Amino acid sequence: MTWVRQAKQYEAALINDLNQIVRIPSVLDPKTQTTQTPFGIDMIRALSKMEELANRDGFRYGRVDNMMTWIEFGPADAPESLGILTHIDVVPAGDGWLRQPFNPEVLDGLYFGRGAADMKADLMSAYYALKMLADQGRILKRKVRLIIGTDEENGWRDMPRYLAQEGEPTMGFSPDGAFAVVNGEKAFQTVQLRFPSISEGPYILERFISGNRANVVPGEAKARINVPQGMLIAADFADFLEQYPFLEGNVQQVNETVRLTLFGVQAHGAYPADGKNAGTYLAHFLQQYPFGGDAQAFLNFLGTTIHQDIYAKNLGLAYRDQEMGALTLNIGVMRYSHRGQGSILLNFRYPQGVNLQAIITQVQRHMGELAAEVTNVQAGMPPHLVATDDELVSTLSEVYAAQTGQYLPPRTSNGGSYARLLKRGVAFGGQFPDVKVTSHQANEFTPVANLTRSMAIFAESIWRLCQ
Incomplete structure (x- = not known):
């Protein structure tokens, strides 16, 4: 059975869990910011929900300064690791919505809700990629950590704290961009x-x-x-x-x-x-x-x-x-x-x-x-570039080409993902080239079929990078 067909079997469960995350309005909230809720109470609710899922599915997990949650699969003592860098915060909904932004709906094969494109759907696809590998009993040689931030849409105050306390993964990708591989990000x-x-x-x-x-x-x-x-x-x-x-x-x-x-x-x-x-x-x-x-x-x-x-x-x-x-x-x-x-x-x-x-x-x-x-007004980010012949770039490019039948060369993006904080980090998915970009827009959506398409690509990529 192909990776795509295996992933398709998880579609209903994935959507059910994604709904729970999208319903939480995880927008920076100064009114509820405290030392225990650094970016607002809804961020903590969102992280707690992901930890609840991790506990249900038997993954190791932890939290850093109430800013980040990590979910881990693979040998805990492995000397090398793969990081999957994501965020659960979203921008304010704004005006112009024809539907409720935090009441997700599936209409005509499209999943609507704030975070459907940036990036709760891709976070859940990455989580389910780990779940599928675990359910299949796959043995990895590298440790994999799904790392979930809460300040990507604002000041990036979270991921540096994580890296300082937990260390930098050997390599990593962030499904917070577009397919195929984004090996360069502008400053x-x-x-x-x-x-x-x-x-x-x-x-x-x-x-x-x-x-x-x-x-x-x-x-x-x-x-x-x-x-x-x-x-x-x-x-x-x-x-x-x-x-x-x-x-x-x-x-x-x-x-x-x-x-x-x-x-x-x-x-x-x-x-x-x-x-x-x-x-x-x-x-x-x-x-x-x-x-x-x-x-x-x-x-x-x-x-x-x-x-x-x-x-x-x-x-x-x-x-x-x-x-x-x-x-x-x-x-x-x-x-x-x-x-x-x-x-x-x-x-x-x-x-x-x-x-x-x-x-x-x-x-x-x-x-x-x-x-x-x-x-x-705040510290910016310099340009970031990973060589096209790096194992990370070549492997991800090969997986995307194998599953879609289309090779897309690595490219540079205007967007900024957490991957730029790693020496060997790239953005990879989950925006497919044939889908309208709706990130930060009213009526944000992603095609339902792409939830498991992305999941299959992430799963094979993790497997190949961690053999």
Whole structure:
């Protein structure tokens, strides 16, 4: 019996267990953060559920600082190990869902729910790959650890703690990318622009809000403005929406106060071309009016300088490396409050040949009238590359080709996975090339058939790497 047919027998059980994980809204929650719940109570609930499954199925397991859970199979005293690096946290659901994001459903062969693509489904496929090998009584020479984090979508404060306490696996892969093998990952860095926000002139920008994560293309933007008496902008906004049919929005006006809401297309910030940034589109609309002071500078920067500029050409940062590809830019968070503090978060993904200082310098040079201080808000990650002739890369490539009948050469990704924290770590699955990418988007889904397709690929890969 083939790996695929063996895995298919586990489909119903896999979906049942996956449902339990997806129902837990494991989003970073500052309101319930304590020393015992470092990223919120729902993260602990999610880790506990995985430990419950591990206990049920007879695996060894443990926890690190209430940030990570590991589940182990194979000889405990093996000198070499294979790590499967995953995370159970997800980004906020956001707007635009046609179904409840934390009430998973299967419709027309598709599994819907937050985490279906990134990455609870792939976590469960990897877990069931271990379960199938254990059920078959397979004897491994390397120890395998499924390592589950809770801060991948935010500050990556978890995996370094694990590696410091438990040590680095000999090699590893993270099913947090795409098939076949992603042996290179671009650097990523978020920089913040902070500036005064005092409006002047006949139009006053009272408030502007869009986005809540640097690594997500914002799908919604809101603004509140004061306009001169008798001025109506509803007709202009209607014309704007007609010009851009992929956008939706509404406008409310009471006397001189106007409230605007614009809906774009949310997407993963690693691939900004997949989304329509509601924040920069709303700024693009508003900049036609005579705002003054910091408001006009803010709107011009968002609405012209970096609007639709995913390769940062207008910032003087257009750069492409032959091996790793082009630098990209996502504008993830935009805030403006009259007589307060404004800020913008820019998330860059870049190949070898670019560095943080060059990014900061070029942003400073191209801010126009925006009087902003530019700083990096957290430690970024350098470019990561594993040689194509490494045993890890070649074996995973061979398994994927054997099971799918299609060889795909190793490649570089804009995304960032925990695999980059290992000297010999690559991203591997579970996004198949023929499936729409819905990570971080509303109505996130994965085909049901791919749950066990991924499981079969992971199972054979583990077996071959650990013989």
